[in-house]
Amino acid sequence: MIRIPAGTYDVGSTPQQREELCKRYTMHPSMLVDELPAQKVELPEFYIDEFPVTNAQYAAFMAATGAGEPYDWPLHATAERAHHPVVGVGGSDAEAYAKWAGKRLPTPQEWEAAFSGFEPMADRVVPGGQWLPVTYSIESDPTQRSKFGLHGFGQVCEWTCVVNAKGQFPFRLLKGGSWMSQESWGLRRQTAFYAFAPWCRQWTGLRCVSDKQMPDMPEAPLPQVGAPDYHHNPSAAGDSVKLLYHGGRGMGVALPHIGEALGIAAPEGYLIDGAGPKESEDLYSSGPESSETGTVTYRFRMDKIENQFQFRAGPDFFDMDYSFKNLSNKDATVQASACMNAGLMDVFYDLEGSRSFIWLGKGEWMPLRSLPRVEGCGRWISYVTLPQPPAKSVVVAVLGKNSPMVFAYSRPNLSGPLALANNFCFSCLHLDPAVRVPAGGEASTRARVYCLKGGLDDIRTRFVKDFSL
Numbered sequence: 001m002i003r004i005p006a007g008t009y010d011v012g013s014t015p016q017q018r019e020e021l022c023k024r025y026t027m028h029p030s031m032l033v034d035e036l037p038a039q040k041v042e043l044p045e046f047y048i049d050e051f052p053v054t055n056a057q058y059a060a061f062m063a064a065t066g067a068g069e070p071y072d073w074p075l076h077a078t079a080e081r082a083h084h085p086v087v088g089v090g091g092s093d094a095e096a097y098a099k100w101a102g103k104r105l106p107t108p109q110e111w112e113a114a115f116s117g118f119e120p121m122a123d124r125v126v127p128g129g130q131w132l133p134v135t136y137s138i139e140s141d142p143t144q145r146s147k148f149g150l151h152g153f154g155q156v157c158e159w160t161c162v163v164n165a166k167g168q169f170p171f172r173l174l175k176g177g178s179w180m181s182q183e184s185w186g187l188r189r190q191t192a193f194y195a196f197a198p199w200c201r202q203w204t205g206l207r208c209v210s211d212k213q214m215p216d217m218p219e220a221p222l223p224q225v226g227a228p229d230y231h232h233n234p235s236a237a238g239d240s241v242k243l244l245y246h247g248g249r250g251m252g253v254a255l256p257h258i259g260e261a262l263g264i265a266a267p268e269g270y271l272i273d274g275a276g277p278k279e280s281e282d283l284y285s286s287g288p289e290s291s292e293t294g295t296v297t298y299r300f301r302m303d304k305i306e307n308q309f310q311f312r313a314g315p316d317f318f319d320m321d322y323s324f325k326n327l328s329n330k331d332a333t334v335q336a337s338a339c340m341n342a343g344l345m346d347v348f349y350d351l352e353g354s355r356s357f358i359w360l361g362k363g364e365w366m367p368l369r370s371l372p373r374v375e376g377c378g379r380w381i382s383y384v385t386l387p388q389p390p391a392k393s394v395v396v397a398v399l400g401k402n403s404p405m406v407f408a409y410s411r412p413n414l415s416g417p418l419a420l421a422n423n424f425c426f427s428c429l430h431l432d433p434a435v436r437v438p439a440g441g442e443a444s445t446r447a448r449v450y451c452l453k454g455g456l457d458d459i460r461t462r463f464v465k466d467f468s469l
Contacts, residue, residue: 001047001214002114002149009043009113012036013190021185030373030382031353032185034173034193041109047214048106048114049207051138051152052085053097056219061097063220068093071200074227076132082222083137085156090200091172094159101217103208105161110209111175112189117147121154121187126180127402131231131346133202134179154187155179156205163197166377170197178203180351193378195425203351231346232259241313241451245296247285251311253318255451257405260345262449266309266320269337269432270302277302294318304328305437307336316452323444326437334435335419340409340449343427347400348407350427351379355399357456358420360391361469365456368396368422381423381430393469394418396429397459408450408459412467415445 018032055077061067070077071088089097098105106114121144127134135155136142145151154177162173171194177187180203185191195204244252250265270277283306285298294313299306306325311318324334342348350356353369360366373382386394397408411418411431421430437443448466450459463469 001210002050003213004043004046004048004110004114004148006043006045008040009109009116010038011041011109011112011190012038013188014038017190025183025185025354026367027185027353027369028372030376031369031378033373033376034378035190036108036112036192041113043110043113044211046110046209046211048110048150048209050150051141052156052158052205052207053089053217054083054138054219055086055222056082057217058086058089058097059220059222060218061100065096065100067096071204072131072202075229076202076226077222078226079222079224081135081137082219083139084133084135085152085205087133087135087156087202087205088200089159089205091159091163091174091195091197091204093198093200094206095161097206098208101208101214103210103214105159105206106175106209108160108162108173108175108192111158111160114148114150115146115153115176115189118144118150118153118189120184120189121177123184124182124187125402126182131202131229152207153177153189154181157203159204159206164194166194166375166380171195171377171380172197174204178205178351180349183352183354186352193380193425195380199425201425240315241294241318243294243296243311243313243318245311249282249285249298249300249309251296253311253313253449255345255407256316257453258345258347258451260347262344263341264320264338266338267336268339268430271335272303272305273333277305279303301327305332305334317448317450320447320449321444322435322446323442324435324437325442326439329439331439332437333416334437334443335432337430337432338447339428339430341426341428342398342407345407347403347405348398348427349401350398351424353379353424355401356422356424356427357397357399359395359397359456359460360387361393362391365397365460369424379424381421381426381428384420384422386418386420390414390417393463393467394420394431395459395463396420396422396431397456398427398429399455404453406450406452406454406456406459408463410448410450410463412446412448412463412469
């Protein structure tokens, strides 16, 4: 561990610094809302790990405690990567590791102080098309060191001890950039953002601090060969959309030329007149009804609303048709949310929002991250304020990473308000229209999801043609 002397340290970022970054990268300031405000802090002496916790060290923790495996552990935790940073560790598990080690997770002030003298990293290109983390071992790490000798920055986002409640859920603060970060604004020591505390991904890791010097942590052996990459599904690698129905209220969809499947919960969330329903009953579900059309239908009832969701596969798109029947004698407004989790596919993972755009039925495409996030949560799920007046059609698109593919979630011919939310940590999208269902009557809405070769102009042209806009 490295000793950080007691003293006064500069931490955080100023409004002016954030404004300059937002202008350079076409972001709204709410993308940086989780960073510490610029301030001088007095800190007592402490000790911090020179390098993030490694796979071998975390394997020893698992062997000693029976703790569960990090995300994608069998894929990347091999002997040749024993001294690489462990990835896929959730915030709660990071805290458990630190406690087992006789240490603790750092405060964000301690973390920034330990990286004093660290210059922001330049923009960089990150390889795409793989789930294996692009990290380095402690022996071969090429990253710059802080003035105190810390290194490993920019390999994993590191959990801190700060936990805040957002609604009924605990959120923990992450610091720094990861191997997935490509832009300089996310590769500064001031970088910070909250994520759901137990959550993890292939770029979340940790390093620990202590109030006294501690011996080197034990290590455990790792296998010579990792498990096959289960993300890639040979049956999903065709040239057209396939529905992979497994029962229940949801769908797996294989997208063309990707080789990875998109999982959809429909509905993932549900509101009737602004409140969650109290009663639920499954009425009917089916597997693919036609090998030619690839249609899947399921019906259920929530409170007094009978629902039908129908998935229909096209060559490079699929539709989700929502139909609602009101069984009551009062008008109702229904909002059913389906999460399009593009980040389940490596090529569309967009942690920084640099490849995510929105088109509001006219004008030009806008970076999705240029719109204000109203929950004050920089990268986690947050509602986005859409420009007024309301758009009649909306498309949100994610360009492939080092790929000619583009993914788009669209809502044509809207008849009422639309709620837009997204989560850059997951690269998921929610486009949820409010549908008015008259007493004793019916109403419907449609979503279309594309995956095709091309760019933003190709998606817009295709969408306008498909719906005669």
